[in-house]
Amino acid sequence: MxxxxxxxxxxxxxxxxxxxxxxxxxxxxxxxxxxxxxxxxVTPIPFAELDGWHFEAASGNLAHDSGRFFTIEGLRCQGDAGREWTQPIINQxxxxxxxxxxxxxxxxxxxxxxxxxxxxxxxxxxxxxxxxxxxxxxxxxxxxxxxxxxxxxxxxxxxxxxxxxxxxxxxxxxxxxxxxxxxxxxxxxxxxxxxxxxxxxxxxxxxxxxxxxxxxxxxxxxxCMALSFPPDRPPAPTPFQEALLRSYDPAYGGVHTPTEIISWFNERKAVSDWRAHRIPLRDVAQWARTADEIADADLSRFRIMAVRVGAGNREVTRWSQPLLAPCHDGLAAFFTRNIGGVLHLLVQSRSEPGLLDIIEMGPTVKLPAVQDGGADREGHSVPFAAELAAMEPERIRFSALLSEEGGRFYHAQTRYQIIELDESFPLDVPPAYCWLTVHQLMDLVRHGHYLNVEARSLLACLHAVS
Amino acid sequence: MxxxxxxxxxxxxxxxxxxxxxxxxxxxxxxxxxxxxxxxxVTPIPFAELDGWHFEAASGNLAHDSGRFFTIEGLRCQGDAGREWTQPIINQxxxxxxxxxxxxxxxxxxxxxxxxxxxxxxxxxxxxxxxxxxxxxxxxxxxxxxxxxxxxxxxxxxxxxxxxxxxxxxxxxxxxxxxxxxxxxxxxxxxxxxxxxxxxxxxxxxxxxxxxxxxxxxxxxxxCMALSFPPDRPPAPTPFQEALLRSYDPAYGGVHTPTEIISWFNERKAVSDWRAHRIPLRDVAQWARTADEIADADLSRFRIMAVRVGAGNREVTRWSQPLLAPCHDGLAAFFTRNIGGVLHLLVQSRSEPGLLDIIEMGPTVKLPAVQDGGADREGHSVPFAAELAAMEPERIRFSALLSEEGGRFYHAQTRYQIIELDESFPLDVPPAYCWLTVHQLMDLVRHGHYLNVEARSLLACLHAVS
CATH class of the missing domain: 3.90.79.40 (EvaA sugar 2,3-dehydratase subunit)
Incomplete structure (x- = not known):
């Protein structure tokens, strides 16, 4: 082929x-x-100094005068167990x-x-x-x-x-x-x-x-570039890398078949009650707009701000625009384990309200702030976050602080990590998690809406340690 | 595997x-x-006799008293070239x-x-x-x-x-x-x-x-059941069937690679301006509600009606519910052509406002009414519909009148056809169309949101003629 x-x-x-x-x-x-x-x-400016942007009178949405580009609107979300919230969202x-x-x-x-x-x-x-x-x-x-x-x-x-x-x-x-x-x-x-x-x-x-x-x-x-190594490749220098290279090879298979993996993913979607729909930015509760920013009351998530930009080699040489500034650096980590000589990744089915089908596959652990260390915004314990926080440094096979989309986010950074678990880590995992090989992830990433953006970043990082 | x-x-x-x-x-x-x-x-009844259903005061939506099951709501759609319309839609x-x-x-x-x-x-x-x-x-x-x-x-x-x-x-x-x-x-x-x-x-x-x-x-x-025939299968009885069986075999390939096909599909999505969002049923223009039905002014598309049902072996033995009744039998046909000894299907990237991502792959021709014979609702000529209407009977390899979902649609039938074109039919097709082999379709139908429901029905019918 x-x-x-x-x-x-x-x-x-x-x-x-x-x-x-x-x-x-x-x-x-x-x-x-x-x-x-x-x-x-790049200079932060008050919203009033934005050129070509305005807050719409009826909705309070922050929009470009052309009616295109992108807008800052509101989102009403329903999550697990009937939890509801509203938040600003970038719509493009x-x-x-x-x-x-x-x-x-x-x-x-x-x-x-x-x-x-x-x-x-x-x-x-x-x-x-x-x-x-x-x-x-x-x-x-x-x-x-x-x-x-x-x-x-x-x-x-x-x-x-x-x-x-x-x-x-x-x-x-x-x-x-x-x-x-x-x-x-x-x-x-x-x-x-x-x-x-x-x-x-x-x-x-x-x-x-x-x-x-x-x-x-x-x-x-x-x-999205799938890699296929020749069958006569030389052995890898370390047992971790050898298990990793086998994980690229469909001949080795995984603990789950491709059909079982998609069936698990569909089951997660079928049992989900998550819903989200756009609302006027004005109707977002517990977020306040000042001259300079739109921020949540406890400054725990992110804020919407504006900047003026001057530059020599962009498509336009001077412009101003809104940006979304997360309050903290994020954390995204894949746990990996040698299972029968083949490295497997522990994938999470993760809900995010702005995704087309809400659920995609993400890293084992994704926290909005590195320093959260185990609890999400509502204080619920995030599975495997405590294990990650207590991880021995020699188990960290990759760690780098990488930036998210600089065209829409202001100073958004995520600590990306790949962890090598030992074989005492249990194979039985909660229903939202599933073990996949690298080959199976590469097969899925040929199609949209399977791997979320953090999982894809980590898949690229995994190639870097192979 | x-x-x-x-x-x-x-x-x-x-x-x-x-x-x-x-x-x-x-x-x-x-x-x-x-x-x-x-x-x-099954007895058609006025809406007022529905048990457990009501028209919501504010929206005019037809809803089940439980708040679940399904509702009849409105949809505002924007199609090609700025065309806009509203219509009722079933939301579940x-x-x-x-x-x-x-x-x-x-x-x-x-x-x-x-x-x-x-x-x-x-x-x-x-x-x-x-x-x-x-x-x-x-x-x-x-x-x-x-x-x-x-x-x-x-x-x-x-x-x-x-x-x-x-x-x-x-x-x-x-x-x-x-x-x-x-x-x-x-x-x-x-x-x-x-x-x-x-x-x-x-x-x-x-x-x-x-x-x-x-x-x-x-x-x-x-x-969704992919078929794989053994390499040592006997030759098929006719040239059409031999080309069809080769089309199941990935060894024969197709005129386009899988990457080219997905790239074509993504291009169709990227250039699309279609949008749709739900609105109150009350706000649907040019549809009128009487005691018995909600119908469009010229009775050209479908109407919403209600029935009372008595039955021995359903989950409940007596109930009433709304149904959507199309005004005409539909028509769905795949054109197929032998290209280099391998049968290819002419697939259309088709927009429907209620699909999660609007565009999926459909049959070559899909008409809301068999008798339309070449023009869509706005009088635009539908590509390949005239050729289909004039098709010699001996080129029709499959033809059956099959029903659509009887749990939501009333007397909804579609004429499904598979057509064998001769080699004078041009390989160059308009941008919304692409030639795929059966093997390529079976690969795509392993994932959701590629083949629409009529294309899937016809894929099953194609298995019936192989």
């Missing part, structure tokens, strides 16, 4: 160490130079493109990555896909210049599509936001530009270990 | 002709007897179960089918899955007796799950209705009951050719 050929080519790009067109040292020099010349300035009912251009150099796929500034990034520039474009963006609603390299991803494609999956983003902050995660291979010459460079998947995975360097959009596209 | 083993077992059940526990003659005698003893009576925000119990007899899988009465069926009884249960149904909201055999499909399953897919139903009539399509295999003895009998897939497929016998719920579950 063509699919497996592509997976073998991705795997080769993930393992080849000495074929990159740009050495890692050269990459870092290029990156340092990009940061030096960056003219990006459009399908955007997160696209990476790929090209072979010396037989190895390289990926065209961008040094891109986003107003919400803690560090201004992060390594991003070739193209990040909302539909408003590429239809040029806000009158910017044309998105560079967009032509590779539009209907009359100039390349060969290797990946194209419609994936969700944070369902706690976004109302049904989705993007096409795309990789398009070209054979023609691609014009050079100082903000772009070619990297192998091996280099990209290595850069995932650096805090706040590879952005969320790049991570989710990377997660 | 376990999955392919199951597909081989389904295929064996679809091809074995002489191993059925009940001969087809015995089946027909049993069926005739079921029809004889049927006590079912729950995931039900369509489940078939399977068991091997003499090494061949048999399926436990039910002679089930539904108030909307033109002929009262139709051949149905072992279990059809909404969540309200099996939570016993309307105080009926327990659904027989339901225990095989609930959380602590007593069997081995062969199929479990969350599939949509008619998005023109239902707001996001979905059911788990399940097949569960048991090895234990299953209690006999006069309303149930064991049939092979071969028998079931053969019965699909009989008008209004195999109900919609049985067809959609049958469509």
């Amino acid at each position: 063509v699919t497996s050929d592509v997976a073998a080519r991705f795997a080769r790009s993930a393992t080849e160490r000495d074929t990159a067109v740009l050495s890692t040292a050269e990459f870092h020099r290029w990156w340092a130079r990009r940061c030096e010349v960056d003219q990006f300035q 009912p459009e399908i955007g493109i997160l696209g990476i251009v790929a090209k072979e150099f010396d037989g190895v796929l390289h990926f065209l990555m961008q040094a891109k500034m986003e107003p919400g990034n803690v560090n201004r520039l992060q390594l991003s896909p070739t193209v990040q474009a909302t539909r408003s963006n590429y239809m040029r609603v806000h009158q910017g210049s044309r998105t560079r390299f967009l032509e590779y991803f539009l209907e009359a494609k100039r390349g060969h599509v290797l990946v194209d999956v419609l994936q969700s983003e944070q369902g706690v902050y976004f109302w049904r936001k989705r993007n096409r995660n795309m990789v398009v291979e070209v054979t023609e010459d691609v014009p050079e530009h100082e903000d772009f460079c070619w990297l192998t998947l091996h280099q990209l995975l290595d850069l995932l270990k650096v805090d706040n360097l590879v952005n969320m959009d790049a991570r989710t596209v990377m997660a | 376990v999955t392919s083993d199951v597909a081989a077992r389904f295929a064996r059940s679809a091809t074995e002709r002489d191993t059925a526990v009940l001969s087809t003659a015995e089946f027909h005698r049993w069926w005739a007897r079921r029809c004889e003893v049927d006590q079912f009576q 925000p729950e995931i039900g179960i369509l489940g078939i119990v399977a068991k091997e007899f003499d090494g061949v899988l048999h399926f436990l089918m039910q002679a089930k009465m539904e108030p909307g069926n033109v002929n009262r009884l139709q051949l149905s899955p072992t279990v059809q249960a909404t969540r309200s149904n099996y939570m016993r909201v309307h105080q009926g007796s327990r659904t027989r055999f339901l225990e095989y499909f609930l959380e602590a399953k007593r069997g081995h799950v062969l199929v479990d897919v969350l599939q949509s139903e008619q998005g023109v009539y239902f707001w996001r209705k979905r059911n788990r399509n399940m097949v569960v295999e048991v090895t234990e003895d299953v209690p006999e009951h006069e309303d149930f009998c064991w049939l092979t897939l071969h028998q079931l497929l053969d019965l699909l050719k009989v008008d209004n016998l195999v109900n919609m719920d049985a067809r959609t579950v049958m469509a």
Whole structure:
């Protein structure tokens, strides 16, 4: 099948160490130079100073004057056991493109990555896909210049599509936001530009270990690249890595069949009472609007704020916009366990009100704040959070502080971790959890609405430790 | 993989002709007897005579007194080119179960089918899955007796799950209705009951050719059973059937790769401007409510009515309920063409406002009325409808008049057809259409929200001509 050929080519790009067109040292020099010349300035401003945005009289929604782009609205949610709440939500009912251009150099796929500034990034520039474009963006609603390299991803494609999956983003902050995660291979010459460079998947995975360097959009596209290693691969250097590499191989199977996994997932949806619908922002209870922000009474979740942006190489050179600022850094961790010689991940069926079908598969533990250490907002104990907080450091196979979408979130960071459990950890888990192999996750991520955005980030991180 | 083993077992059940526990003659005698003893009576009544239903004062919605079951509400829709309309819609925000119990007899899988009465069926009884249960149904909201055999499909399953897919139903009539399509295999003895009998897939497929016998719920579950024929199968008797059997075999491939197909589907979603949201039934324009019905001004689409039902073997023995009555029989046809020796189906990306993601893949042609012959409700020409209307009879490989969901629709029938095109039919098709093999469709139907309910019915019909 063509699919497996592509997976073998991705795997080769993930393992080849000495074929990159740009050495890692050269990459870092290029990156340092990009940061030096960056003219990006982000200044928090009162809502009244937003250009082209207004609070709608009737609803209180914060909207763009064009009627497009995105709006800040309200959401009424019903969760487990009849729990109800309201909250602000970002609504952008459009399908955007997160696209990476790929090209072979010396037989190895390289990926065209961008040094891109986003107003919400803690560090201004992060390594991003070739193209990040909302539909408003590429239809040029806000009158910017044309998105560079967009032509590779539009209907009359100039390349060969290797990946194209419609994936969700944070369902706690976004109302049904989705993007096409795309990789398009070209054979023609691609014009050079100082903000772009070619990297192998091996280099990209290595850069995932650096805090706040590879952005969320790049991570989710990377997660959609299924990897398939040759059967005659050399043994891995450690037992953990050997179990991990076997987990990529469908020949090893898992404790559950694909049908059992989807049946478990459907059962979780069938028993769920979660509901959510949009309401006017004005009707969101317990959140107050001041001149500068919309925040919940106890400042425990997030606030809506506004910034003014000036920059040299964005589609428009000066603009202002609202952003959503989480109050804390989040925590997302996958527990992994060797079961019969094959590494399995403990996946959680997780409800988020803004997801199209509410439930997707997430990491074992997802906490809105690193320091919560075991209890959710209502004080309920979060399964496995206490175990995570008490984890011996030598069991942490991956740990990095990575940023979420800097185009909509202000200074949103999540601590991503991959944990190696020992074989004393019980295989019997609560009904909301299920053991999956990496191969099974890669099969599911070929389709939308299975793996949530944090699970996808961690799947990419897992490739980085294999 | 376990999955392919199951597909081989389904295929064996679809091809074995002489191993059925009940001969087809015995089946027909049993069926005739079921029809004889049927006590079912359905009487249209004015809305005022509905027991346990009322029109809500503020919204005008027609609702069950329990607040559950289903409601008739309004929907505001925006379609292509800014076209807007409102219409009534059935809202039942729950995931039900369509489940078939399977068991091997003499090494061949048999399926436990039910002679089930539904108030909307033109002929009262139709051949149905072992279990059809909404969540309200099996939570016993309307105080009926327990659904027989339901225990095989609930959380602590007593069997081995062969199929479990969350599939949509008619998005023109239902707001996001979905059911788990399940097949569960048991090895234990299953209690006999006069309303149930064991049939092979071969028998079931053969019965699909009989008008209004195999109900919609049985067809959609049958469509979720992927078939895989052995590589050493004998040649098929006709060139059409040989091309069809090759189309089941992934070794033959298709004109598009799986990635290209999903990319086409995502592109269709990305360029769509369709939107829909629920509104009070009172706000639906151009539909009028009388004592007996809610109908559109020109009686061209459907009407909402009410019936009283008396029956011997339903969960409750007497009840009344609203039903949706289409004004015409529908038409659904797949065009098929031999491309390089492999049969391909011409699939349409079709928008229906009540689908969770609006767009799913449907048959080549779907018309709300057989007699429309080429124009949709607004008088636009429907692609390929004229060709279908003028089709030579010898190109029609399958044609049957089959019923839609009799629990919610009154006398809703669709003419299902499979057409064999000749090789003069162009391979280049408009952007909303794509050529897929049977194997590719079977791969997609393992997941929800790809194939719509008419495409699934036709996929089952296609198995019947192979």
